[in-house]
Amino acid sequence: MNEPQTAAGKVLWHFTMSLDGFVAGPDHELDWMTETTFRPDLTDEYVGTTGAVLGGRDGWDRYPDAGGVYGGAWQGPVFVLTHHPEDAAPADGVTFLSCDPAEAVRIALEAAGGKNVEVLSPTIGRQLLELGLIDEIDLHIAPVLLGEGIRLYDNPGGKPIHLHRAGVDDPASAVDVRYRPVTTAKPPAGNAPE
Ligand SMILES: NC(=O)c1ccc[n+]([C@@H]2O[C@H](COP(=O)([O-])OP(=O)(O)OC[C@H]3O[C@@H](n4cnc5c(N)ncnc54)[C@H](OP(=O)(O)O)[C@@H]3O)[C@@H](O)[C@H]2O)c1
Numbered sequence: 001m002n003e004p005q006t007a008a009g010k011v012l013w014h015f016t017m018s019l020d021g022f023v024a025g026p027d028h029e030l031d032w033m034t035e036t037t038f039r040p041d042l043t044d045e046y047v048g049t050t051g052a053v054l055g056g057r058d059g060w061d062r063y064p065d066a067g068g069v070y071g072g073a074w075q076g077p078v079f080v081l082t083h084h085p086e087d088a089a090p091a092d093g094v095t096f097l098s099c100d101p102a103e104a105v106r107i108a109l110e111a112a113g114g115k116n117v118e119v120l121s122p123t124i125g126r127q128l129l130e131l132g133l134i135d136e137i138d139l140h141i142a143p144v145l146l147g148e149g150i151r152l153y154d155n156p157g158g159k160p161i162h163l164h165r166a167g168v169d170d171p172a173s174a175v176d177v178r179y180r181p182v183t184t185a186k187p188p189a190g191n192a193p194e
Helices: 042-049 057-062 066-072 101-112 122-130
Strands: 011-018 022-024 050-056 078-081 094-097 116-119 136-142
Touching: 011 122, 042 050, 042 066, 050 057, 050 066, 050 101, 050 122, 057 078, 078 101, 094 101, 101 116, 101 122, 116 122
Parallel strands: 011 116, 011 136, 050 078, 050 116, 078 094
Antiparallel strands: 011 022
């Protein structure tokens, strides 16, 4: 098990991800994670360590609710990066930024007051990764295969990005997981109730 997340002014790329690497369905759907059981202390851990949230305009337009972060348990400054802030409807607690991603992170870190900034956007996370501004990729892997959607990391033609696993002795170690498909198979013939 990973060590608990700590509040240390870090920039986290934080998602629940399907086993095949998607963080949302093709139309930004998130309902695929409703059957996932998260550990009971997870929300408290991230509510306590998150100081600000940085997202992108597509995610905001689909879920324009700053009060909905962590099911409403977290309240704080939300920043939305967009090329066209002028047509965004003002919302309490939300600042629409039109700047480069590094500047957006600087602004969000300042607002986070020493806690972490959560980057809830695959596209912005990728840009920040290229700039060396992601401290941790923090994932909860849901037991589901989606087959299509918005990938955590989509960079056709790009080179592999090597990672170190946090909180373990061997940072290059693989994570072993085993899953079984959920079946709705009928009981074998002969076992049917009379
Ligand atoms: N699984 C999870 O745990 C989880 C958690 C949170 C969110 N999500 C999902 O994550 C998805 C986010 O989708 P996404 O990454 O495709 O879209 P996104 O990051 O929300 O939005 C992308 C848009 O942000 C703006 N943007 C990105 N970089 C910019 C830059 N450098 N400068 C100015 N504007 C910039 C652009 O909008 P404009 O050009 O229109 O300005 C761009 O089209 C959503 O579906 C959301 O539901 C999943």
